[in-house]
Amino acid sequence: MIQISQLKKQYKEALVLDVDSLEIPSGECFGLVGNNGAGKTTLFRIILDLVRASSGYVKINGEDVSKTEAWKAKTGAYLDEHMLLAYLTPDEYFETLRVIYGMSVADLKNHLDRFTELFNDEVLGKKKYIRDLSKGNLKKVGIAAALMGNPDVVMLDEPFENLDPSSQIRLKKLILREKENSKITFLISSHDLNHVTEICERIVLLEKGKVIRDLREKAEMMSELEAYFTG
């Protein structure tokens, strides 16, 4: 699904990302962990072609992301508020996306129905601009938007951050369900080791831009990560 090869990102002297080779197969739930400044968000941004790689390439479905655009139709992402249109209400925002993705009104309704529980009646039908939503609700809007249009790949940067405990659990359930039903490949970065180990079958640990662990054994993940982070 996603192939990364010889990927480097350099800001003047500082090498912030240096990934030799990384392959994420279709349908995998891929977790990305690492301390601040490890390069998680940079990696996501390069995969989404928001930041130019200094060298190397990223391919989604065999397409080099910096050369084509077709992959964008099948890739959903929510990294930060820059990916929302803050001056719309959530309803208008979803409506806009509906047109962009060429969905029918019924499709959109079906899609949003899957988020009823997560939204908890605080998002839809409110006369409030996205910019005035709380951080947690902002995140919910972004996540629901990232999953629109039947994507093959969904990338979420810190999806659990700012969510209340119930919403965290609901989101976890939702991701697991989507993975089950639609075979979506998830890329999730998180600081919450419990959540990420629970939903992801593979965890990659970044340190100063380098992949230093690639864990696939669910049983050992938690202990290995804990050992690393306690230092």
Added chain:
Amino acid sequence: MFFTLIRLQYLKSLRSTSFAKSVMTNILMGFLILVLLGYVVGLGLLLKSILDVAAPGEDYIALLNSYMIYFFLGEFLYRYFIQKLPVIELESLLHLPIGKGRIIQMLLVRSFISPLSIIAILLFLPFSLEVISAKFGFFGAFTWISAIALTSWTIHWFMLWFKQRFEDSLIGLFVIFLVLVLGAGSSYMGWFNLGEIMKPVFDFSLSSPIPLIGMLAVMIGSYFLCYKFYVSNAYLEDLSEEEDVRFVNQSIGLFSRFGLAGELANLEWKLIIRHKKSRTYLMLAGFFLLYGLIFYKNPQYATEGSGINWIFIFVGIFITGIFMLQYAQLFLSWNSANFDFFLSRKQGIESLVRGKYLLFIGVSFVCFLASVPYTFFGWQFLLLHICCLFFNIGILMHLIIYFSLWKPKPMDLNKGAMFNYEGVGAAQFLMILPMFLAPYAVYLPFYFLFNEYVGLLALGVIGLIGLLAFKPLSQININRVLRNRYEISSSFRQEL
């Protein structure tokens, strides 16, 4: 404590990222302010001579006093547009153990330190020293100029209250409109002579300190009105008030015929309506529609024969395209807060640019329709506007967008537009040149070779050719955005 706060303010402006990035803009602004103040001083020094020429043999002092109220009405207007509210910095201070009163005092005093506060003095001090002190003595000059300065400062405090209280509301607009009508109505239409009504007040200040004392009391009163209001509203919720949602789910139906680009044009329209800065731009476009009233029937520009003065080209370009000309200068900066949204969609950038084109063409066309009544002044103005419209949407639009794509900068759309130079860089200054020159570069050769009408026709035809070549021309700009997408999106992601 007071000085700590002042120091914090100073550091804040010095260290803000936009300061470093736009040093040039700041220097230019400072220079501009100095030049303007220089003009005011010059005007002040020449005031006597000007009155001499304008109304020889009359009593200058009486004349000036009878016009004084218009000066203050004017001051009211320009303060409304220019004066900034000092509350934006409040958020970072409110939670600290400093008294609210003290913070507000500091902000108010700081707002007072501004070039606006000395304009009245600069303008009238030379006159009072030269003319008034000769006739009424030094004391008369002192009370007169003090009364004027205090009136000006009263407007300052009053305006701080007025803007915070009514800005962006219909009442505010209504009051401004009322002031305009009052000023224009009394002088042009001759309903009543406001100047004569207010004259005794200023006359009185020549011979008595009572108006001075009265104004001092009024100023202190207005300061406390302002102070009270700000202290009692020093809550985050009052400062950054959540706006009522406007025009929910209202779209311009016509745009939806243009597919994704049309959808994004609709989005852009919502963006314009829902942000303060862009709303001001839209309002200005409305005002500029009246621009022709100043020029078209002005005897100074009356021309034999065709009735088209060379300056009218410029007026026509402005009337039919002012919104586009202004808005397109900051082409992508308007979307700086959500540029990644468009980047991560398939054909997002392409449609964004095309959508903006669509919107510009639409708004220009509406402006043109609104300008049709000028035909009343003569058929040549209709022709002028048609040709200028074509040139605007055929050529100038592409040209300005091309320039604006040179290092676009992020900006905060929720700040006011007047003297807000966020997002403005060297490119925005430079592009004024082609804006002025391009129409004349086409018009003048044909005008000199043939006549005015051929010149106009040339404008129209070249615009029409540009319009027919819309696809390839817009593709140039689209490709430019696509080529620079990484730089643009990373600069937009930076904090303001």
